[in-house]
Structure formats: structure tokens, C-alpha cells
Amino acid sequence: MKAVINTLLGLCVCVLVYICYASVMGPIKFESEKKIRDKQVIARLIDIRKAQQEFRMRNDGKYTASFDTLINFVKTQKIPFVMKEGILSDKQLEDGMTEKKAMSLINKAKKTGNWSEVKAAGLEHFTRDTMWVAVMDTIFSKGFNADSLQYVPFGEGAKFEMATKSSNTKSGAPIYLLEVKTPYETYLKGLDKQEIANLKDIENKLGKYPGLMVGSLDTPNNNAGNWE
DSSP states (O other), X not given: OHHHHHHHHHHHHHHHHHHHHHHHHHHHHHHHHHHHHHHHHHHHHHHHHHHHHHHHHTTTTOOOSOHHHHXXXXXXXXXEEEEEEOOOOHHHHHTTOOHHHHHHHHHHHHHHOOOHHHHHTTOTTOEEEEEEEEHHHHHSOXXXXXXXXXXXXXXXXXXXXXXXXXXXXXXXXXXXXEEEEEEHHHHSTTXXXXXXXXXXXXXXXXXXXXXXXXXXXXXXOTTOBTTO
């Protein structure tokens, strides 16, 4: 009988030790895994932001709320890239020369074949050539998969929530806003549910979005991420 009691006591001690261990290590493991997932989700949000910024520059300052449109833009559009050779000297600048005037003289010489003005201005080695480069090759690394932009890492196929909004300032100037986000429960799926609930509760009490996001439809913030 005594042996049985000792065995039971031993088992109880083991259970208590495990419970204590789990109570300490559980949150640590959760936070460690959360950091790994946060990093990948943030990287994807930054990629979306980069693509939207390029899209905006070629669409009158407007963003798109459609991933199909954004992905097609990344895959097919080209953006100008200026190849520069030579700079204006202090003397040229003091004499009123500007890059615009310099290129005007050079373009005129190309049409007429008369390079005397270019030589007189000391612009023989001054060039500004515009090349059109694919968006994909300009803002993303080699091998980037544009189709992945819409999907939340660890989200099991879930897509980011993306929305746009336009309004006007008091002076009447247009304001275009962008918001891209995903909640904790989407990309932390499979981790401790209570830890996720605790995390959401804290963010809600602080009046913050319970997840990761860039931009805001409520306040212009230059598309900052809520982790920045």
C-alpha cells in the first residue's frame, strides 16, 4: 500500500512539474513562433506597399484595392530609369545652366547634327538617357513571385484584406488612402488559442488593430506599418 501511495505521489509531483514547466515555456514558445511569423508577414506587407507606391506614381496618385490589378501591374508594367553620365560644374550652374537646358541643347544637336553649342557649353560628356525597366526587375529581387503578394504567410491560403479610400482636404486637394491588413488569428493559426486571445485583448484595449497592417483608411500616415 505504501509503495502505491509513493508511486501516486511521484506521479503527482511529475504532473505538477510539467504544469509549471508548461506555464513558463508555453508563452515563451508562443512568442518565439510569433516573431518568426511576424517577420514573414511584415516582409509581405512591405512588398505590397512597394508595389502600391509604384502603381500610385503611374495612376494619378491613386491606389488599387484589387490584388488582380496590382499583380498584373507588377508583372507587365515598366517604369522609367534615367541613366546619368556627367554632372554640371559649379561654373555652369553659376552661368544659369540647368539639366533641362543642357538636355535641350543636346537634343537639338541630335536633330540638327550641329554640336557647336553643346561643345561651347562644355556638355560633350553630359547625357541623360531614359530606359524603361520592368517593375518586377526594379523593386523586387530576382525570382520574386508576384502572385504571392495577395497571400498571408502561414494563412493557409488566406488573403490580405486590402482597401482604398479617397477624400479631400479642407483646401479641396484629393487624398488617397490605402490599408492592407491581416488579423492575428489568420497567421497565428495553430498556435496556443489562449495566447492569441490574450494578444487580441491587449491590442483591443489599447485601441490598436489586433494584427499587422500598413496604411490606414482613417488617418493619413504615409502607409506606415503598425509595427514601425
